[in-house]
Every structure is written in structure tokens, then in C-alpha cells.
Amino acid sequence: MPAQVPFLTSVFDLPGNIELSIFGAGRLGESLAEALQRDRKDITIRSFVDKNKTGSLNNIPVLNPEIFFKRTEKDHLVVVATHFWLREVLALLQDHGLVNIIISAIIPEETLEYSQVLDKHLQNIRIIEKQLTGTRSKMVWQAVIQGMRGDLSCLLQLFLTRQGQQYLDHVILKKKYTVIEGGMFDGTNTRQFAEIVGPEGKIIAFDPLPARIPDLPPQVQVENMALWNETTTLYLVAKGPDSTVSRFQVNNAEPVRAVDLDSYLRGQQVDYIKLDVEGAEMAVLQGAAQTIKRHRPQLAVSIYHSPEDYFQIPLWIFSMCKEYLFFMESYSPSLGEKILIAIPQEKILKA
Template sequence: MNRPHPETLDETMAKCERLRRPLSRELDQGKRFVVGGRHGDWVTAAERVKDIGGEVAAFHDSRKKTRGGKKNGIDVLRGKLPRRFAGLPYLFAGEPSKQWFSPAPSFVESCIWDVEPREAHQRGKAMPRLLQQHRERVERVFQHLADGPSRLQFASIVKARVEGDTSFHRISRYAEYDHPIVRPTQGDVAIDVGAFRGETTVRFARSVGARGRVYSLEPEPSNHARLCAATSDLFNVAPIAFGAWDDTRVLSFQGGRGGASRLSSEGEIRVPVTSIDRLVRRYRIPRVDLIKLDVEGAEKRVLEGARQTIRRHRPKLQVSIYHHKPDLFELPELLIDWLPGYRFYLGHHSYYHVETDIYAVPVEKWARGYLARSSRRWALRLLGRSPERGTSTS
């Protein structure tokens, strides 16, 4: 078991409060702002700015397929902000929407937020009672996280779900399923469960190289067809038209929801599913180095069907923990109980309430991942790029 950290969950949540930039703290007399976010909240935010003597320099529409113009006599900018506006404080009005706004983490955290918490409570994103009822379990997960960024992000998620305010979120500096230590490396054999249309599979295939292999499971027919098309020139990928479960059967599947398509009793199509343990036997997979799970709420059932594989091969794990509210603490706690000798990390990859993942690595593979991360950072520095995102530092 990990040693308890000197900082408690409550203390780290208080840090999230200090790091957040609410409008009430930032509205200084005479300050100029760029206002973005929900169109319907622009005017209200502008009125609040005006009431305290501030000025709205422009509205910003980050969507690509929109036109500029004016709104209430104020310029509407679209796309990338012009240089003359880039240095101004950015006020995000309203509740963030995952579908149309995906900025870099550093930008999200630099925003000033004008969020209405009641809306989040009404839409069911907040869960203060559930977190209070299971406070000891939530604290236990926090104490098992292996580094400061993981604990800060976990605390920020708890704070956001207690308050119903997504502006508390602290966001990972690495892409989802690309944790600096818990990621596929050269020669690995990876299983991508919930491959969707292949974006993560393609990235994994490039990481494992010619000596590695990626088995990608996607049961929805149209998504599977696009997965096959995306990986048609990758000889180290095996697309499999199965879903994952804790045994082998045929289940109903609700398609037509993009990445949120899922196994459901209300599903209009029938798809075959199997367990990871049976898959490994059927395809005679000699070893498993990494398993990634993003299966829209079926993660616990899939893990149950992978127990033999996990026990035998001790793979690195990447597991989504946001599809059901209790997943935030129940799935990490399940892995903590199952996996002695593992280190656990947490990543949050959206300012929204989604894209939260637990990353687990056995201690005997941790050093290899740490050295790979260190080598990568040095290589990026030699190229003049940021170790966090591979972006230019100039």
C-alpha cells in the first residue's frame, strides 16, 4: 500500500479554489476582456463587466464554421484570436460544451469563469451527496495516487462535482491515453477496447512499432468499418468486430451516438461480445503489455472478464472512470484492491465532466516507463519543443 501523503484531499481541494479564476475575483475597475463561451450568455457577461466599470473589447466564437460581425455593437471574432486581443483576459461565459470547444489545457486554466452552478446541478453533473456518503473511499483513492498532478486533478474533479462548477478542473498536460509513464512502448502488445474509429489505435500502432501488435475491439458496424479503413495500411493492427464483456454472448447495442454508442437493453442492433480472457486464448496472444478501456459504462464488467489476463501478464492499464457517477471512486478502488504492486495515476483531459481516466502500471514496469519519459523529454528539448505537448517554446 502507498504511504499516506502529508496533504489531505480537503487541503488539495482548497488549492483548487485558489487556482481557479472566478469573475468576481478578476473584475478590476477599467479592465478590458474578451468574452467567449456560450453565445446566449455573452450579453449577460458583458453587462456584468460594464456594471463594474470594465469593458468588453470583443466577443470570441471559437467554432470554425461561423461568421464574424457584431453583436450589440461589439465585434465578434472567430477562430484564432488576433494578436492585439491575445493578451487580454479571456472571460468564459456559461457552462462549457465539449462538442464545440477543445482548447489546450493551459488556455482552459487561464480563463476567467462566469459559470452558473445551478445549471450543472439541474443537469445531474454535480454529485455532492454521493461524494459525502463515500468520503472515506474517495479519500482512499486520493491517497493511492502516485504523484502531485494526479492528486491535484482528482481533487479538482471532486471539487467541481461538489460545487457543480467545471471551472475548478485542472487538466492533464498530456493527451488522453498518452500518459508519460503508462503508455505503449516499442514492442508492446496492446488491447484497445472501445476503439471507436481508430484514432487511439493508430497512435498505439505507431508507438509499439514493427515488433509490437495492437488488437482493437469495436462492435458497432459503421464504426468498425471506419476503424478498418483507418488501419488498413498498418500491418501491426488486428481490428476485431466484437465488443468486450465478462463472458461470450450476443447483446443489444445502441448505435448512432458517435463515441457514446454503447451496449444497452434498448439497443436496436445485436452484436457479439467476449471477455478479454477468452480473446487472449482465442487469438493465442503470447503476452499483454497494455489494456485500454473506454466502453461507455461497461468497464467493470470488462475488467471482471480480464482478471486472468491481468493476473498473469500484469499489463499497464488505462481505464475510463466517468461514465457512471460512482465510477470516479469505485473503479480506482477496485483496481487498488486487485493490483498489489501497482502505481496509480489519474488524468483529466477535458474541462467538461468527461474524459477522466485511471492509469495503472506495475512497479516492475514503472522504471522502464519513467526512463522512456525522461529520454523523450530530453529529445524534445534538443528539438526546441515543449516536453508537455511537443509544441514550440519559442
């Protein structure tokens, strides 16, 4: 893991009359540059650094990392403003001998809609934290709330100090289990689940995109349809992993078949439900209410696709899942990739 690196939570924390470079020319980097140009005119931004972009941004040159390292002195200040590849960027900078590195924990102003949601959920913040099991889960939730208030430093620290297995942490999977997977993406989780449950288990994977994932094990059954709270027709806006479905037809949207899990399963035993369906999680859960009550499956649900999801989904799951243990995990240094995991107490006792 890269050596300890400090976090920048305000542009006013930087020393005066300095030069710096911003590693990352995406929205995080651009937003940081805008804040510096607006509020810290004494600071000179020498360049952006980004291997995927060229030219200039906000009248600041964008350099390829190789060129940047050749031109840059070892004590030059670099502010890392990319979160997706954070570990890799820190390792790269340190491997090249740079010693003056800060991680930007400042979120773009347009994402501050999260802070507007907090006022209406002050009581629910405490309710959710109280329901979570263990110090780690409570720390994740506290870091999420801090991030919603504009400071990502705790989420960044959690990300740098622990790597988990998304959709497998806390979950108890065994041979012969039946798994419902809402959202396949590239099939990585699908294969992991299939390997654990074995040839006598079953994975029913729902995804409205007709993905062609080669060589899936025979215990994987792919359903090219969306999950929803009823059986109906929805409209799909295809954007790769960020594709969304809606009740309403919009430009470039394709009609897709959708089904609710209660109707699809018709009482069939289910041991685990994983949902990452780009904002449709609440509807899918509502459409699986009877299945959850009857079979008490383990759940791992994405709760990060909208500010309200962070509150509505946990509160709904708490109300439905009695005598469960609830965990929250973070797989991103920002406000994305937050998962609520619900495990029946009897599963843990038998494990």
C-alpha cells in the first residue's frame, strides 16, 4: 500500500504563493482547478496530469504522466484529484520519487445536493447508524455522512486501508445455494458466485442488456430482462455499466421486458439476492417483498445511486428484515459503491 498521504479538504488549507499540478483531468480535477482559480489566485496551477487526455483544460496544459515526470522536480506539489485509480496513482507518484503529494478530498459543487438531503434525514442518520453491526459498518456510515457534507477524507482513508470483496463480504454462500443477481455487468461476480455454489447450485442473473459473456458455467441462468416492482415494459437508456431503466420513454430508449421477483420466483427458495441495478434497487426490493419475508435470503444492495437511496433503502430493509444483522461496506473513495448487507441471524449461527 502507498505510504501515508495527507488529505486536502479546503483550498484555503494550501500555503500561499505556490505552484502545483493536479493529477487527474476529470471532473474532480477540473472542479478543484475552478475553486483554486476563483478563491486562491495566489496559487499557480502548472499543469494537469492525465494519461487519457491531451491539450488543455481551463487554459491549463494537460500532460501525459511520462512527460510530466521528465519535467518535474521531486519536491513539486502534486494534488491527486482522481479517486477511481487512487491507489495506482499514489504508487506511481511515489515510485517516481515525488515527495510532496496531497489527495483532494473536496467534492465538486454539483454533488453537494447530498447536503440538501441531510436536513430532512437528521433523525434517520442516527437510526441507520444504530441498526448497523460492528465498528467498521458504523465508521463507513459516519464517513458517508461526512462525505455528503463535502469532506471525503474519511472515505478516502477507509478505501486506502482496506480492500474487500464486493458482494461477498459478510455473505455466507455455500454449495447448492440459489443466488439472484440483479445486474451482471461483465460477469465477474456471476462467476464468483457460481464457483462457490458449485454445479448443484444456481445463479439466476438478470440484466436487460444482451451482454455476451463467454463460457459461463452451466449453473448460471441469464435472463435478459430488467427487475422491477411489477411485470411490465420499461425503457432502457443504454450507457454501458451506467445504463438505466425508466417507466417513461425518452430519446434513444429501447423497450425492455421487466419482471418482479415475487412473480418470477413463485415461491422458489432463494438464499442470496445481490442488487446493483443503477437506481432501481428500491423498486426491485418492493417487488421481492414476499420472497424476502418467506425465504429470508441474504441481501447485498447498492444504496448509492441517489442521495435518497442512502436513507430509503436501509430503512425499508430494516423494516422488512427482522432478526437480521446489517453491515455497510465501502468500495470507493467517494460517495459511490456503498453496499448494505443484510444477513439473517440464523445463517450466522449455523455458519
